[in-house]
Every structure is written in C-alpha cells, then in structure tokens.
Amino acid sequence: MKKTKTRIFIASALFLMIVAVAITFIKRGHSYDLQVFRTGNGWGYDILKNNRVYIHQPFIPAIEGETPFSDRESARKTGRLVISKIRKREIPAVSKEEIDSILTGK
16 A cells, blocks of 8 residues: 555656656757847847847848848837747748837827
C-alpha cells in the first residue's frame, strides 16, 4: 500500500513538472524587439527576432524611392505596426494608407 502511494506521488510530480515545462515553452515563442536607428539623413528601424536582425528597414516602406523617416517617432510607430502584424501572423507589409496615417498622425 505504501509503495503504491509513493508511486502515485512520484508519477503526479513528474506529470506536473512536464506540464509546467511545456507551458513555459509554448508561451515563450519568438521574441520580437524594435530598434530605431539614425541613418545619414533620417531614421530607420530594425525588427529583431530572438536578438537577431529579422527585418532591416532604413527607408519608409510603401512609398517610391529610398526616403528615410524624417523623425524617430514615425520610424518607431511603423516598426511597432510591423511587429503587431507579425504577432497576429499577418503579412508584415505596410500599406501606403498606413504610412500616411502614421506620418500625418491621424
């Protein structure tokens, strides 16, 4: 009888440990971070995935030409939008309308 209780206790403890480890790994997923940087005449951003550059964006996306962001805040807002799309499993492309909204503050 005592051996049975001990075995049940050990099995229960192992099961709980396995569940705890599984939950930790499931919640962990990928870590995305944003770094805004100064370019020669403006601003850009990097999206980091697990501390490695995943997207390097030195220019405003969705507009013609190679124009950097004029201010740090616009680059930051655009980078945050891209991370939000990635986390929602959406295509991380930014539309002209989204850029216009960020740049005009609407």
